[in-house]
Each structure stands twice: as structure tokens, then as C-alpha cells.
Amino acid sequence: MNKQPTDDYFETLSLGNKKLRENDLNGAMLCFHSILKTNKNHIKLYLNNFDLFCRNKINKENFNFSKKICEFYFEDNFVFHQLGFKKALNLTEFSASKKKSNSQVINLKIINDKLLHLILKKCLLVDLNLESYLKKIRKQFLKKFLSEKDTNFFSKIYFFLIALAEQCFLNEYIYFESNEESKLLLNLEQKIKKRKNICEISTLLLSLYKPLNKVNYLETKLNNYVSDSKNFNDFLKFVFKDPKKDKKIGETLKSISNFSNKISKLMKSQYEENPYPRWRFNLRPIQEQDLNVYIKSITKIDLIKNYFDNPEILIAGSGTGHQILGWSAFKNAQICAVDLSKDSLAYSIRKTKELNIKNVNHFHIDILDLKLLRKKFNLIICTGCLHHMENPEDGLDALIKVLKPEGVMQLALYSKYARSEIEWTRKYIEKKKISVTTNQMKLFRNMMITSKNKKFLPIKKSPDFYSLSNFRDLIFNYTEHTFSLNQITKLLEKKKLKFLNFNSIDSNILNNFKTLYPSANDENRIDLWSNYELMYPKTFFGMYNFWVKKS
Incomplete structure (x- = not known):
């Protein structure tokens, strides 16, 4: 049974609402969080406080508290974490390290940051700086594993490997892979094939580059494998067992249409x-x-x-x-x-x-x-x-x-x-005869990342740029x-x-619109929005x- 709210509960809630009316977001969040720590069933309050976190500005004074709030929500599975991605990233050791002159790629302080692990598991990483770092570190891990017999280092980064592997599965392996990495990966696969038993580290390294549910030579071993680690078992469920379930479900679906339209x-x-x-x-x-x-x-x-x-x-x-x-x-x-x-x-x-x-x-x-x-x-x-x-x-x-x-x-x-640059890019793809294959799409995306062509800038800022299915839908779609x-x-x-x-x-667009068209019902007039869009084409x-x- 749920406990009845106490007087303290109502006092804290009232104080939080008062802080909110005064636009004291930090004070409001503090009050609401003190309630939610012991009662997450207040769903409206739970969602509203996450919204406050996403809207609040992070500074030196509220940094530690903001990180605590962030971890509270990112440890849970009941919000759309992507909404808080930018704020969460700013609270990580990775973001802190960018402000310092530290050229070291393998930095355990960054790698073992609990919040970064949660972000990797629950968000698409809509940040090219972090993507660049992860691609470098992924390559370093592969080289380090193949060149050393001592796996003690990998025990230190075990949970990070799981988080990164889940991220790579989530983004559908959109990260570009160099020729050197491809050769290293072949060596890794040869080692894996020779083993009778599952090596979790080598399996995780492989899954930074390939979906395990499509690695046929591991299927039987993974079907029967149970780890001592709950994290690894959860990882296997996400990247291996769930996709197999989906395939079986798909096979049972009956079609109502014959899909005769080309x-x-x-x-x-x-x-x-x-x-x-x-x-x-x-x-x-x-x-x-x-x-x-x-x-x-x-x-x-x-x-x-x-x-x-x-x-x-x-x-x-x-x-x-x-x-x-x-x-x-x-x-x-x-x-x-x-x-x-x-x-x-x-x-x-x-x-x-x-x-x-x-x-x-x-x-x-x-x-x-x-x-x-x-x-x-x-x-x-x-x-x-x-x-x-x-x-x-x-x-x-x-x-x-x-x-x-x-x-x-x-x-x-x-x-x-709004999509003029996308239209231009689609025509560019057609002109260059770039085929709709995974390798070609990843190669083209990598070229876009390094290109200084201004036509690509809005596309690189789009959240759809950061997973393969979204990227394909964005600029490689058959019809648009x-x-x-x-x-x-x-x-x-x-x-x-x-x-x-x-x-x-x-809200920023709406406020700008209202300065130009201040009448009560103007925001519902499509003709005025048409005029506004001509002034601000990316609306x-x-x-x-x-x-x-x-x-």
C-alpha cells in the first residue's frame, strides 16, 4: 500500500511551488527532489522536475546538485533521457576534461564516470566531439587487447566497455571504421573463434564494431551463456536476445496489404x-x-x-x-x-x-x-x-x-x-551515385564530418545524424x-x-513570433506562420x- 502524504510532504510541495513561481528553479528542484527520493509514484511531479532539470542553467553553484538530479533520472528508465542529453553531458568528466589541456586518450577518470556510462546506455550521442573521442578510444582498446596478454587493464574498464557496446548497438554501428581497425578486427575474430568458451572482454570489443546477433559463429555459445555479471547479462539481452525475439515475432505477423505500390x-x-x-x-x-x-x-x-x-x-x-x-x-x-x-x-x-x-x-x-x-x-x-x-x-x-x-x-x-540543404545533399548523393549500403552511408557520413562545406552544417546538427536508421531516413530515403x-x-x-x-x-521561436504578431489568436494563423518562415527559413x-x- 502507498503511504498517505504527511504534513511535511505538503509543506515541501507548497514551498517548491512557491520557489517555482518566483522562478527559483534550483530551489524548486531541491524541494521536489526531496519528495521524489522517497516517492517516485507522484508521476506528474516526477516528470515536471525532469523538465526543470532540462531547462535549468548549470553553473558552479548548482553543479553538484544538478549532477545528483541527473543521475537520479538517468538511473531510472521512465523518462525520455534524450531530452536531458546536453545537460547531462555538461556534467560529465569528459566535458570537464575539454576545458583542460589533457591530450591523454585513455583517461580512467573520464572512462569510469558513472554518468557517462548512463548516457551511453540511454541516449543517442548527439555530439561530434564525444563521438570523435569514443572512436579514438575504441581503436586504442582494440590495439591494446591484441598487443598485451595482461587483461588487468580491461577489468578496470569492464563497465565502460558494456556501456560503449550498448551505445554502438543503439546507434547501429554508425561510427566509421578505418582500414587499420578492420585488420585488427579480423585478428580479434580469429582469436574469438579459437576459444571454446566465451571471453567477455573480447566479445565486448567485437560488439563495438558488429551486432552480436549477426555473428553466426557465436550464436550457440551466446544462447547458452550466463555471466556472473548482471550488467553483462543485461547487455546480452539488449544486443543479442531481444533482436532474436523480434525476428521470431516478425515471422508470425500476417500482412493485410499486398504492397503493390512501387x-x-x-x-x-x-x-x-x-x-x-x-x-x-x-x-x-x-x-x-x-x-x-x-x-x-x-x-x-x-x-x-x-x-x-x-x-x-x-x-x-x-x-x-x-x-x-x-x-x-x-x-x-x-x-x-x-x-x-x-x-x-x-x-x-x-x-x-x-x-x-x-x-x-x-x-x-x-x-x-x-x-x-x-x-x-x-x-x-x-x-x-x-x-x-x-x-x-x-x-x-x-x-x-x-x-x-x-x-x-x-x-x-x-x-x-527548412530542408533546402537536405535537398541539396540528396541531389549530391544522386549525382555522385553513392549507393544505399551501410558501408557507403558510413563513408559518406565520415566525409560530411570532416568537410567544411556549409551545406552540411544543419544536417550535422540534426539528432538524426547520429544513428544509421535515422541518418538513412534523413538523406538516403528513397522518396521525399x-x-x-x-x-x-x-x-x-x-x-x-x-x-x-x-x-x-x-518557446524561443514562439516568443519571437509573438513580437511580430502579438494579437491573441495570431499563433494559430497558418498564413502568418508562412510569412514568418520566409523571414526565418529554418523554423x-x-x-x-x-x-x-x-x-
């Missing part, structure tokens, strides 16, 4: 080779929220009374299931998750089972064939598919047909202004359409969809992400 076939093959998006942990939502209240709060529209009391929700292009956790938590919600990639769906099915989500059904189907589901939906989420279809308008028509009257959709489309807001306006008018507003505009670098309503 572009659908190409996109299907792409996302089967590189399931998208790659993720590991996500935030725990507040259960049993009222979807009527939530939709009204973000769209600012009057709904038919109780319209979302028993919501049927379609996630079109659900991929690996990253969006499912949040939507599944709404009261009485029933989720229908559809995708054209069996591999992505298999990952999603496994994750939803692990998280004990029971109100979701997965379907292997093309968006063009949604009518075959014989269902209608109150709410449709489609935030990344339409612009990859042969004809996005056909995809939108298919969504509208299964949306109930007065239903709401969240859509996302690429901006032609871009739009302007004027085009979207005309499309919505043609389809009798009412534009409501944009979803989650960055929608990710996507136009917006809400519409069916008449």
Missing part, C-alpha cells in the same frame, strides 16, 4: 533493413488522463461533448512504437498501430509487452489500404509517413476516409524551406516530398480539413507538425 515496396524494404526510429526507453505517462481535456488544451477548440470518452486512436506509421506509450495511457483508449515494416512492428510488439500495454493492436498494412481495417477513428496520428509516399495526397485521402466526422488528426510534413505552408493551406482547404494549430513550437527544420479537424 514506392510502398521500396519504403517497406528500407524500414525492414533499418527499423525506425531506434529507441530504448521512454517517459512514463500519467495514466487514465481524459483525452477530451488533453485535445482541447492543445488544439483550443470546442469538442462535441464526451467525443473522446472511448477514443479509437490510429497511429499511422507507428514504426518501432515510440509514440504508443503516451497515447495508450488515455482513459478507455484503444490503439491501432499500423506500419509497412514487419521488423519495426516486431520491435514495437515486444516493447509494448515489456511495458504491459494491453490496449494496442498492431497491423502490417499500407496506409493506402486502411479501409481494409473496417474501422473508423476519433483521432489519427500520422507524423512522418505522408511525405515518403508516391503521392502524399492519396495517403491523406486514405486517412480522411477512416476518420470519424468531427475527428482530429495530428499530421507532419517536411518544409521545403517537401511542402510550403501555402501548399498545405490549399491541400487542407481541398480536403475540407480545418487547420487548428502547430504542435509544440519551440520548421524538423517538420511542420500540426493539428487539423474534419468538418
Whole structure:
């Protein structure tokens, strides 16, 4: 049973809220953290304090406390750690070492930093300086292991090796590998093949370069291996056992579509080779929220009374299931998750089972064939598919047909202004005839990292630059359409969809917009955002992400 809140609890909560109203983020975080240390079940407070950590500025005075807060959340698996990546990285020994003149690559103080281990396990590393360091150290480890018989050094970095190996699996081995490393790796594999038993160190070193679930000569040994180390067993589950489960799940999935559309076939093959998006942990939502209240709060529209009391929700292009956790938590919600990639769906099915989500059904189907589901939906989420279809308008028509009257959709489309450098890069790839293979993509990415070409700068700043499936989706996608807001306006008018507003505009952008357009309802006017985008072309670098309503 949960303990009843004490008077101290209410006093501390009240004090924390007072500090927050006074914009004393440090004081508020301190109060809230003192509550959460003994009661993480206060989910709203738990998530709000993580948000405060992500927003707070780190300085000398709050450094140690910020690191304590950071470790508290990164040791847990119930937040989307990526949101706190930059702040967390600034609290590591790696960041501290950059301010000092220390040229030593193998630095045990950096390597054995607990927070760095947690970051490696739970975030994609969206930082080229850290990536460069890890690539250097990975090579040094390989050389050191092959040149020395004494493995005492590797016992000192055992937990770091596990964390780095998990990171390499998470980013799908996107780091470029030199010719020297390739030769060293062959030597390592020869040593591994000669051994009768599993050597954990050599296995970890191998997994810095290759996915263990695709190393056939180790399969039997790893199937039966149980380590004395819980960390190593958890690592094996993540990089070896879970992918095998996904493969079995994928083999049992039945297809509703025949995927006769040429572009659908190409996109299907792409996302089967590189399931998208790659993720590991996500935030725990507040259960049993009222979807009527939530939709009204973000769209600012009057709904038919109780319209979302028993919501049927379609996630079109659900991929690996990253969006499912949040939507599944709404009261009485029933989720229908559809995708054209069996591999992505298999990952999603496994994750939803692990998280004990029971109100979701997965379907292997093309968006063009949604009518075959014989269902209608109150709410449709489609935030990344339409612009990859042969004809996005056909995809939108298919969504509208299964949306109930007065239903709401969240859509996302690429901006032609924000993605001008991506368009240029895609044409460059086509001109140079760079093939869509893992080696070619990694080689091209490495060239981009070292290049001084300004066209590559926005791409290198994108989070999608840091894992193979995301990188492929970013610039090697088979099909991509871009739009302007004027085009979207005309499309919505043609389809009798009412534009409501944009979803989650960055606060700095929104504040700047409001200085130019200060009237109360201006932020919901698509024509004014169209004008704003012409002045600030990178406003929608990710996507136009917006809400519409069916008449």
C-alpha cells in the first residue's frame, strides 16, 4: 500500500511551488527532489522536475546538485533521457576534461564516470566531439587487447566497455571504421573463434564494431551463456536476445496489404533493413488522463461533448512504437498501430509487452489500404509517413476516409524551406551515385564530418545524424516530398480539413513570433506562420507538425 502524504510532504510541495513561481528553479528542484527520493509514484511531479532539470542553467553553484538530479533520472528508465542529453553531458568528466589541456586518450577518470556510462546506455550521442573521442578510444582498446596478454587493464574498464557496446548497438554501428581497425578486427575474430568458451572482454570489443546477433559463429555459445555479471547479462539481452525475439515475432505477423505500390515496396524494404526510429526507453505517462481535456488544451477548440470518452486512436506509421506509450495511457483508449515494416512492428510488439500495454493492436498494412481495417477513428496520428509516399495526397485521402466526422488528426510534413540543404545533399548523393549500403552511408557520413562545406552544417546538427536508421531516413530515403505552408493551406482547404494549430513550437521561436504578431489568436494563423518562415527559413527544420479537424 502507498503511504498517505504527511504534513511535511505538503509543506515541501507548497514551498517548491512557491520557489517555482518566483522562478527559483534550483530551489524548486531541491524541494521536489526531496519528495521524489522517497516517492517516485507522484508521476506528474516526477516528470515536471525532469523538465526543470532540462531547462535549468548549470553553473558552479548548482553543479553538484544538478549532477545528483541527473543521475537520479538517468538511473531510472521512465523518462525520455534524450531530452536531458546536453545537460547531462555538461556534467560529465569528459566535458570537464575539454576545458583542460589533457591530450591523454585513455583517461580512467573520464572512462569510469558513472554518468557517462548512463548516457551511453540511454541516449543517442548527439555530439561530434564525444563521438570523435569514443572512436579514438575504441581503436586504442582494440590495439591494446591484441598487443598485451595482461587483461588487468580491461577489468578496470569492464563497465565502460558494456556501456560503449550498448551505445554502438543503439546507434547501429554508425561510427566509421578505418582500414587499420578492420585488420585488427579480423585478428580479434580469429582469436574469438579459437576459444571454446566465451571471453567477455573480447566479445565486448567485437560488439563495438558488429551486432552480436549477426555473428553466426557465436550464436550457440551466446544462447547458452550466463555471466556472473548482471550488467553483462543485461547487455546480452539488449544486443543479442531481444533482436532474436523480434525476428521470431516478425515471422508470425500476417500482412493485410499486398504492397503493390512501387514506392510502398521500396519504403517497406528500407524500414525492414533499418527499423525506425531506434529507441530504448521512454517517459512514463500519467495514466487514465481524459483525452477530451488533453485535445482541447492543445488544439483550443470546442469538442462535441464526451467525443473522446472511448477514443479509437490510429497511429499511422507507428514504426518501432515510440509514440504508443503516451497515447495508450488515455482513459478507455484503444490503439491501432499500423506500419509497412514487419521488423519495426516486431520491435514495437515486444516493447509494448515489456511495458504491459494491453490496449494496442498492431497491423502490417499500407496506409493506402486502411479501409481494409473496417474501422473508423476519433483521432489519427500520422507524423512522418505522408511525405515518403508516391503521392502524399492519396495517403491523406486514405486517412480522411477512416476518420470519424468531427475527428482530429495530428499530421507532419517536411518544409521545403527548412530542408533546402537536405535537398541539396540528396541531389549530391544522386549525382555522385553513392549507393544505399551501410558501408557507403558510413563513408559518406565520415566525409560530411570532416568537410567544411556549409551545406552540411544543419544536417550535422540534426539528432538524426547520429544513428544509421535515422541518418538513412534523413538523406538516403528513397522518396521525399517537401511542402510550403501555402501548399498545405490549399491541400487542407481541398480536403475540407480545418487547420487548428502547430504542435509544440519551440518557446524561443514562439516568443519571437509573438513580437511580430502579438494579437491573441495570431499563433494559430497558418498564413502568418508562412510569412514568418520566409523571414526565418529554418523554423520548421524538423517538420511542420500540426493539428487539423474534419468538418
